[in-house]
Amino acid sequence: MMPSTGATTAPRIAVDAMGGDFGPRIVVPAAVQAAREGVSIILVGDEELVRAELAGCRTDGLDIRVVHASQVVEMDDKPSDALRRKKDSSIQVACRLVKDGEADGVISAGNSGATVACGMFVLGRIKGVQRPALAGILPTEKDPVVLLDVGANVDSKPQHLLQFGIMADVFARGVMGMDNPSVGILSIGEEEGKGNAAVREAFELLKKSQLRFIGNVEGRDIFTGEVDIVVCDGFVGNVALKLSEGLATSLGRILKSELTSNWLSKLGILLSLGAFKRFRKVTDYAEYGGAPLLGLKDIVIVAHGKSNELAMVNGIRMAATSVRNKAHEHMVERLADHKGLNGSSEKDAA
Amino acid sequence: MMPSTGATTAPRIAVDAMGGDFGPRIVVPAAVQAAREGVSIILVGDEELVRAELAGCRTDGLDIRVVHASQVVEMDDKPSDALRRKKDSSIQVACRLVKDGEADGVISAGNSGATVACGMFVLGRIKGVQRPALAGILPTEKDPVVLLDVGANVDSKPQHLLQFGIMADVFARGVMGMDNPSVGILSIGEEEGKGNAAVREAFELLKKSQLRFIGNVEGRDIFTGEVDIVVCDGFVGNVALKLSEGLATSLGRILKSELTSNWLSKLGILLSLGAFKRFRKVTDYAEYGGAPLLGLKDIVIVAHGKSNELAMVNGIRMAATSVRNKAHEHMVERLADHKGLNGSSEKDAA
Numbered sequence: 236m237m238p239s240t241g242a243t244t245a246p247r248i249a250v251d252a253m254g255g256d257f258g259p260r261i262v263v264p265a266a267v268q269a270a271r272e273g274v275s276i277i278l279v280g281d282e283e284l285v286r287a288e289l290a291g292c293r294t295d296g297l298d299i300r301v302v303h304a305s306q307v308v309e310m311d312d313k314p315s316d317a318l319r320r321k322k323d324s325s326i327q328v329a330c331r332l333v334k335d336g337e338a339d340g341v342i343s344a345g346n347s348g349a350t351v352a353c354g355m356f357v358l359g360r361i362k363g364v365q366r367p368a369l370a371g372i373l374p375t376e377k378d379p380v381v382l383l384d385v386g387a388n389v390d391s392k393p394q395h396l397l398q399f400g401i402m403a404d405v406f407a408r409g410v411m412g413m414d415n416p417s418v419g420i421l422s423i424g425e426e427e428g429k430g431n432a433a434v435r436e437a438f439e440l441l442k443k444s445q446l447r448f449i450g451n452v453e454g455r456d457i458f459t460g461e462v463d464i465v466v467c468d469g470f471v472g473n474v475a476l477k478l479s480e481g482l483a484t485s486l487g488r489i490l491k492s493e494l495t496s497n498w499l500s501k502l503g504i505l506l507s508l509g510a511f512k513r514f515r516k517v518t519d520y521a522e523y524g525g526a527p528l529l530g531l532k533d534i535v536i537v538a539h540g541k542s543n544e545l546a547m548v549n550g551i552r553m554a555a556t557s558v559r560n561k562a563h564e565h566m567v568e569r570l571a572d573h574k575g576l577n578g579s580s581e582k583d584a585a
Numbered sequence: 586m587m588p589s590t591g592a593t594t595a596p597r598i599a600v601d602a603m604g605g606d607f608g609p610r611i612v613v614p615a616a617v618q619a620a621r622e623g624v625s626i627i628l629v630g631d632e633e634l635v636r637a638e639l640a641g642c643r644t645d646g647l648d649i650r651v652v653h654a655s656q657v658v659e660m661d662d663k664p665s666d667a668l669r670r671k672k673d674s675s676i677q678v679a680c681r682l683v684k685d686g687e688a689d690g691v692i693s694a695g696n697s698g699a700t701v702a703c704g705m706f707v708l709g710r711i712k713g714v715q716r717p718a719l720a721g722i723l724p725t726e727k728d729p730v731v732l733l734d735v736g737a738n739v740d741s742k743p744q745h746l747l748q749f750g751i752m753a754d755v756f757a758r759g760v761m762g763m764d765n766p767s768v769g770i771l772s773i774g775e776e777e778g779k780g781n782a783a784v785r786e787a788f789e790l791l792k793k794s795q796l797r798f799i800g801n802v803e804g805r806d807i808f809t810g811e812v813d814i815v816v817c818d819g820f821v822g823n824v825a826l827k828l829s830e831g832l833a834t835s836l837g838r839i840l841k842s843e844l845t846s847n848w849l850s851k852l853g854i855l856l857s858l859g860a861f862k863r864f865r866k867v868t869d870y871a872e873y874g875g876a877p878l879l880g881l882k883d884i885v886i887v888a889h890g891k892s893n894e895l896a897m898v899n900g901i902r903m904a905a906t907s908v909r910n911k912a913h914e915h916m917v918e919r920l921a922d923h924k925g926l927n928g929s930s931e932k933d934a935a
Contacts, residue, residue, distance in 0.1 A: 311776065348774075376835050386773055389781035423736055423823040424698075426661065431739035431820045454824040455831030470781045471821055473773040474804040475828055481805030482829055485726050486836060 245275040245298060246558035248551050249329040249338035252280030252288075253307045254345025255542050262344065263288035265547030270297040274555045277338055279304050279329040304328040308349045310540065317349035318356055326350055330357035333533045340534030340554040340563070342525060344542040351387050354528050354535035361567050363576040366395045367530030368469065369537060370403055371476050372411070372523040377460025381407050381416075385526055386473035393436035396420065396466050398576055400446050402529040403464045405569050409562030410527070410553065416463035419452030421471060427451065433468065441466070524549025527557070530570070534563050595625040595648060596908035598901050599679040599688035602630030602638075603657045604695030605892050612694065613638035615897030620647040624905045627688055629654050629679040654678040658699045660890065667699035668706055676700055680707035683883045690884030690904040690913070692875060694892040701737050704878050704885035711917050713926040716745045717880030718819065719887060720753055721826050722761070722873040727810025731757050731766075735876055736823035743786035746770065746816050748926055750796050752879040753814040755919050759912030760877070760903065766813035769802030771821060777801065783818065791816070874899025877907075880920070884913050 250266045252259045263278060263285060270276045275298040278285050282303040289299070304325040308317040317324060326345055330353045332338040343350045351369065360367055368384035381403050388395065400418045407413040420438055422430035427438060429451055441448045452462050454475065467475070495501055524546050525538035534557050538550045557563045570576060600616045602609045613628060613635060620626045625648040628635050632653040639649070656674040658667040667674060676695055680703045682688040693700045701719065710717055718734035731753050738745065750768045757763040770788055772780035777788060779801055791798040802812050804825065817825070845851055874896050875888035884907050888900045907913045920926060 376839060389773070421824060423739070423820055434820075454826065454828030455834070457828060458832050458835040470773055470784075471824055474771060474821055475824060476804065477773075478804030478807060478825055478828060479832055481803075482808050482832055483836065484805070485808040486833065489726060
């Protein structure tokens with residue numbers, strides 16, 4: 236449960252030190268950086284390894300403690316196994332610290348299925364939320380777009396898709412600072428009536444809701460920045476997220492190999508080096524640090540497995556912002572109202 | 586039905602002259618170019634408009650005829666309406682020319698839903714094919730990948746996904762010239778067992794099939810060129826296709842605006858201009874010209890609405906290649922075998 240955290244208290248974030256492709260080597264320095272910015276850090280993992288990494292950092296006067304966890308969830312562990320057989324894993328211990336009121340939120344770059352499962356079962360859903368959803372925050376030509384679900388659920392029902400929209404709306408206002416965000420549903424044509432069965436039904440629910448629903452959006456609309464929130468099933472969202480990442484990486488690789496293929500273009504790239512920075516920034520998931528798992532009683536951030544130090548710092552910052560702005564408390568309050576989750580304050584719970 | 590077209594006869598392609606965002610202005614010159622390359626062309630559409638465009642082209646000695654159609658399917662017409670209420674539309678008349686044996690294949694850059702519907706109902710499915718599917722051909726870091734379905738179906742069942750794989754395999758060998766292509770199914774994790782219900786079941790069917798099935802592939806694997814064929818539901822495939830197009834366009838736009846923002850990078854871009862060509866080629870749908878609708882008795886190519894002249898020429902070339910290689914005849918033969926469509930020659934029709 237969310238303890239009452241005043242603006243005067245530092246946000247307390249439990250960080251899974253073992254998570255991600257690089258483990259403590261990346262996570263510990265990132266946590267130290269966040270501590271420097273006023274976050275109270277609990278590093279959870281193999282105490283010896285974590286302390287060894289901490290020894291290499293300047294931590295004087297910083298609010299960092301270490302909580303030992305004897306197990307690690309591997310990237311190929313099944314979420315259910317991680318939950319049942321690895322009760323002393325760093326991610327599960329970190330979640331319990333939040334559950335027990337010792338931390339305000341948790342972040343992990345480890346096995347994302349296991350993080351979602353631990354978040355759901357240790358911390359629990361907000362009353363009325365049927366399916367928590369992962370919100371991917373993607374850069375666009377303008378402001379970032381919130382895409383959800385990006386993988387917590389598959390085969391989502393229309394009512395789930397409606398709730399994704401409501402949760403994203405609260406998140407976008409409270410954490411992203413968006414004013415009256417527009418909400419679209421991902422489909423395969425702009426006109427009403429286009430899409431699969433679930434999307435067509437969800438369209439009707441979203442239309443009746445109090446959200447600023449703008450109708451169907453297509454894959455090509457995501458990156459123009461014309462819509463603030465895009466709702467979709469987690470299977471579709473996960474494919475979209477990974478496809479975007481893969482395509483941006485491939486295009487960057489092609490550009491680089493072409494640009495360094497002869498001395499003339501090498502000189503050219505030297506002159507235009509600055510210009511490539513924004514291109515890279517747009518294709519860089521490190522910018523937003525992680526995907527918040529919306530709909531839980533507490534703050535859970537699922538960071539990218541390949542997270543570098545910047546990505547982890549940004550992920551911790553996002554969790555800390557949620558605490559400081561009381562955005563998560565507000566979400567819990569707003570969503571705990573059954574009526575709100577049906578999209579309309581006029582309607583009763585279904 | 587497919588008439589017997591020997592290698593000595595020119596492929597006869599019916600071209601919807603009214604289709605696409607630019608209509609006859611783009612389609613007619615493209616058809617003239619294809620005729621120069623030895624394709625027998627039938628331009629279908631408003632005779633007056635088509636002849637006016639033809640008058641501006643050098644057509645001496647070329648095998649081009651015009652067939653009048655009094656109606657045009659608009660981009661926002663419903664496929665069912667296009668089928669029932671616009672029986673004299675250019676796309677429907679073009680399909681009937683194929684049906685009547687006057688042409689070997691048809692191409693349209695018009696309303697793609699209407700083209701799919703006309704193809705299905707006028708020309709008919711190959712016996713045993715449950716759902717025809719649109720095959721998107723996407724450039725990658727290496728060879729192109731065939732992604733299907735990219736939008737002919739939604740809510741595909743596992744058996745449909747298996748058939749998509751089989752149809753793509755025949756197409757990739759016969760038309761794309763691929764040798765023993767690998768087949769993956771688009772999912773949200775590499776391990777078996779990841780995905781939604783339909784994908785998990787389709788995985789089992791594909792595994793038992795005679796295809797070179799390599800298991801689940803993720804969104805990030807599509808553009809690396811490590812897999813030849815990617816099977817997915819048409820909703821997911823359509824989102825993926827449009828997302829790729831949109832992201833590539835956005836990235837290109839960002840790069841261009843950054844590169845022309847000051848004189849230093851302007852000089853840089855001048856020096857490295859050649860290097861951008863491959864980048865643009867990779868992001869350019871005109872390269873492959875269109876998506877063949879697989880599973881029909883005859884050749885139907887659905888071209889991009891925004892097709893430029895090159896895209897249309899390439900689309901007509903693809904249709905012509907199918908005719909010349911007897912690839913389509915071969916597909917009809919191979920697919921007409923019920924057993925083959927169940928993925929295994931040992932098994933009987935379900």
